[in-house]
Amino acid sequence: MIALLARRRFGPLFVTQLLGAFNDNLFRSAMLFLVTYGVLRDRPAAAALVASLAGGLFILPFLLFSSLSGETADRYDKARIARWVKAAELALVGLAGLALYRASLPLLCLTLFGFGAHSSLFGPVKYALLPQHLRPDELVGGTALVEAGTFLAILAGQMLGGLVHREAALALLLATALVGLMAARRIPPAPPPGAAPPPDRNLARGTARILRHALATPRLRHAVLGISWFFALGAALTQQFPPLAARLGGRPGVAILFFALFSIGVALGALGVSRWMGGAVRTRAAAPAALALALLTAGLGLATRHPPAAAPLDALSFVATPGGALVAGLLLLLAVAGGVYIVPLYATLQTAGAAAARARDVAANNVANALAMVLVTLVSVAVLPRLGQPGLMLTLGAIGLAACASARRL
Structure with missing residues (x-):
């Protein structure tokens, strides 16, 4: 199972997913600590409300965009979509830097929504790619590695987001997004296995x-x-x-x-x-x-x-x-x-x-x-x-x- 990490048909996808989950939670944690101990430090009730709303802002794109992302991933090359999504993450990191520097609550919320949209677009790609690139006897092991790596990346992002300063958090976000993009470029082509209808704009x-x-x-x-x-x-x-x-x-x-x-x-x-x-x-x-x-x-x-x-x-x-x-x-x-x-x-x-x-x-x-x-x-x-x-x-x-x-x- 561990040998899959060295295979090009799994390793780059694993790294791309791992770093994406890390960045999502690094920014989310950094935002909540900045709001709690900075922007709204004298208003704990308001900070608690923002923390609750933050979860909804991150989940909302999954409700809005999942159908579009799933239909797109079934119609076009999934490896190419992964590269597009990771390139868009760099723009999100730029917005995150501006939001963290200005300590702007509206910009922080907009960026968090963007990270949720980024994850909602990549989600169908990663799980549809695994059975396309792995043999049937490798699929369970590959899925287990993705799940284990994702939860450990979430933990690392949550902890570091609350421990490092804004400048360090931004540097980590940028470095992680760049490495994620390089990993996504190494994912082998994954053309659609069959005909699929065009994405429904409704x-x-x-x-x-x-x-x-x-x-x-x-x-x-x-x-x-x-x-x-x-x-x-x-x-x-x-x-x-x-x-x-x-x-x-x-x-x-x-x-x-x-x-x-x-x-x-x-x-x-x-x-x-x-x-x-x-x-x-x-x-x-x-x-x-x-x-x-x-x-x-x-x-x-x-x-x-x-x-x-x-x-x-x-x-x-x-x-x-x-x-x-x-x-x-x-x-x-x-x-x-x-x-x-x-x-x-x-x-x-x-x-x-x-x-x-x-x-x-x-x-x-x-x-x-x-x-x-x-x-x-x-x-x-x-x-x-x-x-x-x-x-x-x-x-x-x-x-x-x-x-x-x-x-x-x-």
């Missing part, structure tokens, strides 16, 4: 069409629903990491620990299940992993009911307490289960439909993911004031039991 109609197409195939439908649940659950949990760490008496380092455990756990689970699958698209692990996700999420809710007596705690002091060790262990196991759960579903997404419509199926999955994250945010808003964070996690665990039934049908 985005609402195009979105409805790709969703109907993907959800009409039972295996695709269950894969899309399962992936959407994982990303909704992940969004709900990670949004709660900073306030959860604070409620448990932890300093900011405890929130960083939670992010690290989640990202590393998903990477470990993804790589582990790919070795178990041995190159074949096996979905038997999905249902047990879905059950583990539901039970561990509920367990996390129970474990976080009572804060430790001593506070404030740094990361090491937190895990040295019995309650802190239990929370950290449950979170790591939950993330490992997530990695085991997601790889078979993505492998199914890439193989269950027709090759000529693969990018549109991936685009439909992205739309469903965005909708699920919006819905789980609404659930969080409704549950948190009444039941708090433990109640939210118990609720999410109960909802997760429905994902077990969907996973079993694969």
Whole structure:
């Protein structure tokens, strides 16, 4: 599996995706820290509102542009589209530099929307490219590497965005975008495997069409629903990491620990299940992993009911307490289960439909993911004031039991 990284038919795509995910999260994190401790430092309530809106701004392009990106990727050479998208990222970095230098909230929000659009355009390309360039027995390993690398890149971007100064963040953004463009230029040609209709300029109609197409195939439908649940659950949990760490008496380092455990756990689970699958698209692990996700999420809710007596705690002091060790262990196991759960579903997404419509199926999955994250945010808003964070996690665990039934049908 690791040998794929040295192959031109995988390595450049892997690097391109890895650096794109890093840049997205580096800018997003740098923006939130600048807003919280700079632009709105005297208005914490306004800063919290901007942080919530930032998530919506990044997700919105997936709802708006996924149909266009999927239809374009099925009609034209995917490697060429990847180069166009990475070239556009350089222009985004220029806008990011201006926004960070001026500390302009409107420009920061516009740039964040642009990074979301960049990711929404590249998403269908990367997952439609993998089955086109990899042998069937390599697809699972390649998918696992992409998932593991993406979550580790997200973690690195989130951490560095909060640690480095604006000038250093901009230099990192520019260097990463340049290397990403060079990597994209090394992706081998990937012409469309079959005839595809021209992209529909009516985005609402195009979105409805790709969703109907993907959800009409039972295996695709269950894969899309399962992936959407994982990303909704992940969004709900990670949004709660900073306030959860604070409620448990932890300093900011405890929130960083939670992010690290989640990202590393998903990477470990993804790589582990790919070795178990041995190159074949096996979905038997999905249902047990879905059950583990539901039970561990509920367990996390129970474990976080009572804060430790001593506070404030740094990361090491937190895990040295019995309650802190239990929370950290449950979170790591939950993330490992997530990695085991997601790889078979993505492998199914890439193989269950027709090759000529693969990018549109991936685009439909992205739309469903965005909708699920919006819905789980609404659930969080409704549950948190009444039941708090433990109640939210118990609720999410109960909802997760429905994902077990969907996973079993694969």
